[in-house]
Amino acid sequence: MGLIVQKFGGTSVGSIERIQNVANRVIEEKSNGNEVVVVVSAMGKTTDQLVTMANEISANPSRREMDMLLTTGEQVTISLLAISLIEKGFDTLSLTGWQAGIETEAVHGNARILNIDESKIKEQLEKGKIVIVAGFQGVTKDGSITTLGRGGSDTTAVALAAALQADKCDIYTDVTGVFTTDPRYVKDARQLLSVSYDEMLELANLGAAVLHPRAVEYAKNYNVALEVRSSMERMRGTIIEEEAKMEQNLVVRGIAFEDQITRVSILGLPNSITGLSTIFTTLASSHINVDIIIQSTTADQTNNLSFSIKTADLQGTLDVLESNKKLLKYKKVETETGLAKVSIVGSGMVSNPGVAAEMFEVLASSDITVKMVSTSEIKVSTVIDDMKMVQAVEELHSAFELSRVPVNL
Ligand code: ASP
Numbered sequence: 367m368g369l370i371v372q373k374f375g376g377t378s379v380g381s382i383e384r385i386q387n388v389a390n391r392v393i394e395e396k397s398n399g400n401e402v403v404v405v406v407s408a409m410g411k412t413t414d415q416l417v418t419m420a421n422e423i424s425a426n427p428s429r430r431e432m433d434m435l436l437t438t439g440e441q442v443t444i445s446l447l448a449i450s451l452i453e454k455g456f457d458t459l460s461l462t463g464w465q466a467g468i469e470t471e472a473v474h475g476n477a478r479i480l481n482i483d484e485s486k487i488k489e490q491l492e493k494g495k496i497v498i499v500a501g502f503q504g505v506t507k508d509g510s511i512t513t514l515g516r517g518g519s520d521t522t523a524v525a526l527a528a529a530l531q532a533d534k535c536d537i538y539t540d541v542t543g544v545f546t547t548d549p550r551y552v553k554d555a556r557q558l559l560s561v562s563y564d565e566m567l568e569l570a571n572l573g574a575a576v577l578h579p580r581a582v583e584y585a586k587n588y589n590v591a592l593e594v595r596s597s598m599e600r601m602r603g604t605i606i607e608e609e610a611k612m613e614q615n616l617v618v619r620g621i622a623f624e625d626q627i628t629r630v631s632i633l634g635l636p637n638s639i640t641g642l643s644t645i646f647t648t649l650a651s652s653h654i655n656v657d658i659i660i661q662s663t664t665a666d667q668t669n670n671l672s673f674s675i676k677t678a679d680l681q682g683t684l685d686v687l688e689s690n691k692k693l694l695k696y697k698k699v700e701t702e703t704g705l706a707k708v709s710i711v712g713s714g715m716v717s718n719p720g721v722a723a724e725m726f727e728v729l730a731s732s733d734i735t736v737k738m739v740s741t742s743e744i745k746v747s748t749v750i751d752d753m754k755m756v757q758a759v760e761e762l763h764s765a766f767e768l769s770r771v772p773v774n775l
Pocket residue numbers: 375376407408413414439501502515516517518519520
C-alpha cells in the first residue's frame with residue numbers, strides 16, 4: 367500500500383462521461399489498497415472561455431479578479447468528480463487550493479507555491495477518504511486567491527506529491543507519454559520510456575507542452591518520480607526521473623520546435639560596459655521574455671545586438687525600445703518575423719562532442735539557413751525560417767536515428 371497522486375488534465379475531464387472515466391481510474395488505485403490524492407484541471411477549454419469572457423469586458427482586467435474567475439474552473443471539476451466517486455460508493459472529499467493548505471507568493475496570475483500545510487490532506491486520508499484537490503490555485507498569506515500560471519495544475523500535483531512524500535505521481539493526459547518529437551508532425555516519432563528531469567525541463571521550456579516547466583523544476587528539486595500517461599488508453603507512459611536510461615545509445619533524446627518566433631536586431635549601440643544590462647533590464651521590467659542573444663562589434667566600434675522573442679511580444683518590444691531610445695542610444699531597430707526555433711535535447715551530448723556540428727551539417731545539406739544558435743550542455747537550439755520547420759525536424763529526427771527507439775507496446 368502506498369500514497370499515489372494522480373493528476374488529470376482538461377481533456378481528460380472534458381465531459382461528464384470523461385469525469386466518470388476518471389472516477390474509475392481513481393477507484394482502481396484506491397481498490398489496490400492505496401491512499402489516493404487526485405488533482406484536476408478545469409474541464410476542456412473552460413479556462414480559455416473564462417479568459418475570453420473577461421476580455422470582452424476589459425482589455426486589461428484586474429489580475430486579482432482574473433484569479434478569482436479562473437479558479438472557478440477547477441472548482442467545477444473537483445466537485446463533479448467527488449459527486450461521481452461518492453455515487454459509486456467511495457468516501458470522497460474535494461478541496462480548493464486554500465482548503466488544501468497551498469500557500470503561494472502574492473503574485474496574481476503566475477504565483478509560486480511557498481508552502482504546503484499537508485496536515486489538512488493527511489487528516490482526510492487517515493479517515494480513509496479519497497481527497498480531490500483543485501489544481502492551478504493557492505492562497506496568499508493574507509487570504510487572496512492566486513493561480514500558478516497556465517498549465518499550473520501539473521505543479522499542484524508535483525508539489526502535493528513532494529509534500530505528502532507520495533510513492534508515485536501520475537500525470538494523466540490526452541497523449542500516451544513524452545515523444546521523441548511531436549507525433550502530429552513527424553510520423554516516425556516514438557514514445558520514450560524515460561526522460562531525465564534536465565532533459566524534460568529543456569523540452570518543456572522549448573515548447574513541448576506535455577508538462578508545465580515549473581512542475582518539472584519542482585519534481586527535480588524534490589526528487590519526485592513522475593509518469594506521464596494516457597487517461598484513455600491503458601499502456602505504459604513515460605517516466606521522468608533523475609537519470610534516464612540511455613535508449614539504444616542515442617545522444618539526442620528529443621526534438622522540440624516552436625514557430626511564431628521573431629528576431630529583433632538593435633543596430634549602432636554605443637560600446638559601453640552597462641549597455642547590455644540597461645537593455646535587458648528595460649525589457650525584463652516590461653515582462654518581455656528574451657531568448658537567444660547574439661552581440662557583435664562592428665568596424666566603427668559600435669555594437670549590434672540581436673535577440674529572439676515570441677512574435678506575440680513584438681509590438682510590446684518595439685514600444686519599449688522606442689520609448690527608451692534616448693536612454694539606450696541606438697541607431698535603429700530591425701526585425702525579422704516568420705521564424706521558428708528547432709532544438710535537439712539529450713543528456714548524452716555532455717560526453718559527445720560534435721553533436722552541434724552534426725546538427726548544422728544536417729540542416730545545411732537540406733538547404734536550411736541557421737539564423738541564430740544557442741547551446742547548453744544538453745541542448746542545441748537553432749532559429750530558422752518557419753516554412754522549413756517541419757522539414758528540419760524530420761531531417762534531424764532521422765539523422766539522429768530517433769526512430770530506433772522501440773515502439774511502445
Ligand atoms: N486550467 C488551467 C489552464 O488551463 C490550469 C491547468 O489546466 O493546468 O491553464
